[in-house]
Amino acid sequence: GAGVSQSPSNKVTEKGKDVELRCDPISGHTALYWYRQRLGQGLEFLIYFQGNSAPDKSGLPSDRFSAERTGESVSTLTIQRTQQEDSAVYLCASSLGQGGNQPQHFGDGTRLSIL
């Protein structure tokens, strides 16, 4: 597809379970970002991958959150031992190159609900 693809689109799970969210960026985009959007709020930056450089993890809220990306392809965001406050929409974006002037292109997100 032409856009950023995220799966699943919705995920409902019980407190304490682990979840894995997937992002497939636009082909050729070297930069990939994960954000969290709580209900009615703006975007919180979580983590940023640029090519083969070490990721910027400065936005991850706790050590229960981790993310991986192989090369310039798919990324997975993992949340271990989920808590109710993890309920949110998790958005992935990708962009060309490393310049800050490149717009980010977003997927439709994964809506995560923790029961």
Added chain:
Amino acid sequence: AQSVAQPEDQVNVAEGNPLTVKCTYSVSGNPYLFWYVQYPNRGLQFLLKYITGDNLVKGSYGFEAEFNKSQTSFHLKKPSALVSDSALYFCAVSPVGAGNMLTFGGGTRLMVKP
């Protein structure tokens, strides 16, 4: 650290009237500035960006934004609003030379009434 303020949680405008969605920013050095729109249950869509040059930037769907360095503002405007413009709008800033990191404002909900 950079920051973005969108002072209005919601803007209401009648269809056919001009609209303005306000954004001010704080950043060290020169900024790259962006506007995104979010429709229900969708991700953010890029509308327009200011990189350098002309202070008036034109983007998608008839939107434009004016960069004002002295007022550190980047207000989004459209001469004639459509009901279909109703959505959530986000302003974002990235400092020049700081890589791709974007800082987003809290969003403004635009309601266009027939």
